Amino acid sequence: MKDLVTKSIYLVLASCCLALGLLGLVVPILPGVIFLVIAIFLLGKVSRRVQHWLDRQSWVKKLEWHVKKARLLTLADNARLGAWMVLKSCLQVLSRLGKATGRLFVST
Numbered sequence: 001m002k003d004l005v006t007k008s009i010y011l012v013l014a015s016c017c018l019a020l021g022l023l024g025l026v027v028p029i030l031p032g033v034i035f036l037v038i039a040i041f042l043l044g045k046v047s048r049r050v051q052h053w054l055d056r057q058s059w060v061k062k063l064e065w066h067v068k069k070a071r072l073l074t075l076a077d078n079a080r081l082g083a084w085m086v087l088k089s090c091l092q093v094l095s096r097l098g099k100a101t102g103r104l105f106v107s108t
Contacts, residue, residue, distance in 0.1 A: 007046050014042035029093060037063075 017039035024032020044051040054060050070078065 010042050010045045014039045014046065017042060028096065031089075 017035045020030065021032045021035035021037075021039055024030035024035055026032075040050065040054065044054045070081075073081065
């Protein structure tokens with residue numbers, strides 16, 4: 001029974017991530033690819049086929065390597081890295097918004 005509940009939770013979370021990922025492909029501010037990757041990993045917890053497919057992908061091995069390396073960082077280093085990543089994302093969004101608004105106000 002516990003296994004069924006756990007798989008159901010993973011399936012609901014994967015469905016939510018899939019919906020957010022598909023929405024993120026349309027809405028430029030929402031990072032769709034990240035949610036799609038999370039959905040694939042969550043589906044791998046539920047389905048043996050998906051997990052087998054993930055095990056054969058080279059990009060998954062690279063991602064796992066990066067995650068293992070990140071676990072070696074201290075909490076302060078992880079916080080610093082996270083802050084830099086958030087700052088970079090915010091600057092990218094502002095840059096895109098600046099380009100979009102610049103196109104609206106440029107006279108031809």
